[in-house]
Amino acid sequence: MNSPMPNRRLVLRLLGVVVGMFAFGFALVPIYDVMCQAFGINGKTSGAAYEGAQVENSAREVRVQFLATNNIDMPWEFKPMADDLVVHPGGTNQMLFVASNPTDKPMTAQAIPSIAPSNAAAYFHKTECFCFSQQILQPGERIEMPVRFIVDKDLPADVHHLTLAYTLFDVTDRVPPVAQVSPK
C-alpha cells in the first residue's frame, strides 16, 4: 500500500477544506461590498456624505435625470420635484424629492440610490442625502427631502447623461416608527 497519509488525517484535512469553503461563501458577502465600493461598480454609491470640495467646470454640462420608484407593496407617494437638471461638474447642486404617507399608520421608509451608467457611480458624490437615514412619516404627513450632490470634475468624457434612481422600501417591520400621539 502506498499510503502517503492515513485516512483519518486525510479526511480531517478535506473536512477542513469543506468548512473553509462554507466560510468563504459567507466571506463573499463583505468581499462583494468592498469590491463594489472600491470600484464603484453595480451603481452603488457611497453611503456616507462626501466631504471634499471641487472647482466648478462651467464649460462642461452634464444632464442628471432623477427617478423615484416604489418597491412592491410600498404605498407612499414618492417623486422628484423635477425630472432632470443640467449641472456643471464640480459644482454643488440640489434636488428635492417629495414623499407622503397616504395610509392611516405611521411608517418607516428607506431609499436606496443607484447610478446609471454604473461606471459613473464613483464620480457621483452626495454631500447630503435623505438616503443616509430612514424617514418616518405619520399618517397623511408629507415631506420634502433634499439630496445635495457634486458630479466629479473627472467624470469620464463619454458620459453626458447620468441617472440617479431611488427605490423606496417599506422598512416599518424592521425599524418601527416611534409612537407619536397624533393631534387629532
Add this chain to the structure above:
Amino acid sequence: MSAVIDHGHAGHDHHHGPAKGLMRWVLTTNHKDIGTMYLWFSFAMFLLGGSFAMVIRAELFQPGLQIVQPEFFNQMTTMHGLIMVFGAVMPAFVGLANWMVPLMIGAPDMALPRMNNFSFWLLPAAFALLVSTLFMPGGGPNFGWTFYAPLSTTYAPESVTFFIFAIHLMGVSSIMGAINVIATILNLRAPGMTLMKMPLFVWTWLITAFLLIAVMPVLAGVVTMMLMDIHFGTSFFSAAGGGDPVLFQHVFWFFGHPEVYIMILPAFGAVSSIIPAFARKPLFGYTSMVYATASIAFLSFIVWAHHMFTVGIPLTGELFFMYATMLIAVPTGVKVFNWASTMWQGSMTFETPMLFAVAFVILFTIGGFSGLMLAIAPADFQYHDTYFVVAHFHYVLVPGAIFGIFASAYFWLPKWTGHMYDETLGKLHFWMSFIGMNMAFFPMHFVGLAGMPRRIPDYNLMFANFNMISSIGAFMFGATQLLFLFIVIKCIRGGKPAPAKPWDGADGLEWTIPSPAPYHTFSTPPEVK
C-alpha cells in the same frame, strides 16, 4: 443456534457473499452494492425529472395554455432542472465511481465504506423532501433551478424551507461521496498504480471530487443565507435592509459554474476509456488529457460571471469573464482532438457504447460551440434567457453527461451482470435517443436566436412549428428511455454469458476479474507493471 451451526458448514471459506433480504441494501458497505443503488436511484430520478420535462413539452406543443397553469409550469421547469442535476446526473456518476474506481485502481473497496452507505441513504431522504413540496399548499419551488433571490426569498412559496433543507442534505451527501473518492484514490491504489498510470475515469473523478468539496459548501452557504433572510430577519439579498440581490447571483454561480464541470468531467473520463477500447488503440495524449482536465477545473472557478453579463457588471469585468470563458475552449479542444486522434486509423467497431461515445464527442462539441457564442459578452445580451441558452446546456448535458452515462452503462454492464446486453436493442436505444434528442433540442437554437424566452408556458405564434418538432422529439427521447430500462432488466435476468473481458480492445484492471464481478475483489492487491 442452528444458524451458527449451518454457518459452520459453509466451512472456512472467507469469501462472504451478500447478506440476504432487504437489510442487505440498507446496511451494505460494499462498494458494488452502493454503486448499484446509486445507479438505480439516479435512473428513477431520471424518469421522474423526465416526466416533468414531458409536461413542459406537452404544454409547449402548441401556443396558448392547454394543459397546465403557468404556476404549475414554473414548478415543472424548476423541479425538472433540480432533479436532473442533483438527482439524476450527479448520483449516476457517484454510482459509476463506486463501482469502477476500486476496480480500476485495484482496491478492495472504497476507503470509507460506512460513510459511503450514509451518503447514499441521505439522497432518498433529500429527494422525498424535495418532491413532497409539490403537494404542499402554495406548491413546490417555482423560481427556476437557479433560485435567484428575491424570487426564492421574498416571493417564494411557503415550501421553500423544505427545498433549502433538501439542498442541504444533497450537499452533505455529495461532499461525503467526494471525500470518499479522494481518500480511495489517494490511499488505496494497488502497488505500482502510480497517479500517471490511473485510467482517465479515475483522474477525472479525482478532479471532480476536489471541485465538489470546493463548491458544494458554497451552495450550502447560499441556501443558508436564504434561510436566514426568510426566517431570521437578515438582509443578505434584500436591498431594503442593505443587501443586494445581485450578490445572490455571484455566490450562486461561484458554485454553479464548477457544478457544470462536475457534471461533465466524469463523462470525459468514461469516454476516454471507451473510445480506445473500440478503436483498438491506446488513448492518444494521455498526459495532455490529465492536464487539460485539471486546467478546465481551475478555469471553472474564474468564469462564473459569464452567467450574469446582463446584470450590469463593468466593461472590464465583462471582458475578463469573456476571455477567461473562451480560454476554456483550449483545454476542451485538446480533449476533443485527442479523442478524434484516438479514433484516427483505429480498427473501429460500433457497438452500443462506442455509438454513444462517438455521439458524445460530436454533439458535446456542438454544445461547446454554442457555449462559445454565449461567451461573447456583447452577443450574450441578445441570447440571455432565451431558448438558445436552453439548447446550449441541453446539448452539453444530454449528449454530454447523459450519453456519457449510457455509454458507461453499456460498456460495464457485462462486468456488472455477467451477461451481454441485447446489442440490437442497445443500438435501437441509441438511434432513437440520438434522433429524439436532436429533434428536441436543435430547433431550440433557432427559436432562441429569434427571441423566444425560456421558462414561459406560452409563446408567439411564429415559434409554433419549431416547438411542435421539439415536443415530438422530446416525447420520442423520453419514451425511448423505457426501452433502456427494459434492456438493463433483460441483461440482469439473462443473456449470453459475458467473458472477463468482453471488449477485445479494452484495457484496465477491471477486465482482469471474472464477469460478473465477485462480491469481493482485489482482497489481495494486484501487481501493476
